């Protein structure tokens with residue numbers, strides 16, 4: 001088997017991975033492995049913006065309060081403190097690297113999003129913030145001689161010896177390669193593809209969480225999945241996100257009879273926390289026997305809408321929806337996973353030599369529900385922290401590695417993937433109960449044999465990871481017998497006993 005030694009191995013090239021790479025560059029050779037082209041990530045598609053305290057009307061104390069409130073009692077306060085205190089420093093650094101955030105005159109233009117009590121969301125090119133961030137980060141990485149990108153290489157599993165992480169096995173051009181490293185950082189992003197309705201790109205199949213789980217790492221808060229209230233609903237269009245900042249700027253929701261309904265569900269109406277808006281939409285859809293509701297911007301200035309949301313305007317127009325004059329059909333979609341590989345404030349996981357940052361990680365920053373626009377910030381703050389901590393890792397790279405994955409395919413893999421995503425959406429989605437979770441568990445159990453095989457093609461590897469993670473989310477959702485944050489149980493509508501405890505899972509707890 002081909003073996004390569006590097007100082008630092010980073011798996012994933014979104015905001016967290018690239019920021020970690022920049023931090024590590026002065027301390028040795030850094031290899032950034034990514035399973036697609038370098039910019040293909042959730043980061044690239046982020047629209048609304050990035051939250052940080054950048055104005056005199058705002059303070060880190062208020063940002064902290066807003067984040068804790070959204071997290072519904074389950075945030076780790078010390079992790080949130082780090083996020084809000086270090087956030088503005090990371091943004092200033094980014095601007096010094098060339099990030100062009102939108103401005104009003106000389107001042108940064110700050111917008112409002114749900115559950116933020118101050119305007120603190122920086123945005124770029126209107127609604128293409130993620131593209132601008134990836135552009136700047138990739139340019140910065142390109143200027144660093146010690147960082148090498150390794151695209152179209154999918155990570156299969158970690159190399160674990162004596163309970164320490166020594167790197168990872170990847171497949172590139174059909175060849176399995178052992179990448180041996182002093183420290184490995186997982187920055188593989190989220191898992192929205194587990195659900196049939198999602199805003200996430202195809203790469204978001206939860207690989208990092210499943211890989212870490214198989215290696216024996218602890219995962220936490222896996223029952224908390226955030227569903228974005230507004231993704232474009234059209235049988236002919238992709239599930240395109242309609243950013244929260246549209247509601248922040250004044251867009252309202254209407255049911256198919258044209259009635260505004262959010263005021264009936266929450267005093268903050270359209271700017272209530274995402275889980276409340278998503279559940280309100282589902283209730284209205286059921287009540288009016290419809291598959292969607294509408295987002296309405298028709299009362300807003302047309303030129304402002306086109307200028308503020310140029311990418312959304314252009315995309316919707318391509319599917320015959322003019323957002324300045326038409327009602328936009330929308331429905332909720334899986335958007336973000338609050339849980340992940342449990343880490344401390346330096347990105348350290350429960351496995352020595354293995355770090356995690358960004359959406360794959362669970363620092364506890366988001367608690368039971370993420371405050372909008374805090375995740376890009378988390379990628380910057382904790383990507384840098386993980387990089388900084390990893391440089392001091394003392395793992396000596398193992399000299400040998402051996403892996404012999406089957407090259408077989410899974411018959412009906414497309415069909416299994418489709419049915420898994422449907423099951424997760426219908427049974428483990430916005431509203432769950434013991435019966436639905438059990439139905440999901442039983443339906444997926446028939447594919448358990450896939451979990452015990454090794455594969456070396458992207459499609460099969462992703463399916464195996466999706467099946468692993470689906471089972472983990474089902475078990476965590478079943479264990480939490482109460483409704484907190486984004487986790488809503490129709491059979492346990494109250495918070496339930498021990499609601500403020502975190503559910504941690506590793507392979508010793510779940511036997512498939």
Ligand SMILES: Cc1cc2nc3c(=O)[nH]c(=O)nc-3n(C[C@H](O)[C@H](O)[C@H](O)COP(=O)(O)OP(=O)(O)OC[C@H]3O[C@@H](n4cnc5c(N)ncnc54)[C@H](O)[C@@H]3O)c2cc1C
Pocket residue numbers: 011012013014015016017033034035036038039040041042043044045046047048049050051129130153154155156187188189190199200201203204207208241335336357358359360372373374375376377379
């Ligand atoms: C449509 C959309 C809009 C959003 N808008 C906002 C917003 O406005 N503000 C905000 O704060 N957040 C937003 N989010 C969330 C935010 O974008 C993500 O949480 C964040 O970008 C995650 O960054 P990351 O670096 O952790 O992962 P990602 O950016 O997703 O990067 C993951 C990387 O890992 C790679 N990878 C995955 N598996 C493997 C594997 N097995 N082997 C090798 N490589 C692998 C991927 O190819 C990719 O390069 C949005 C998300 C979406 C989908």
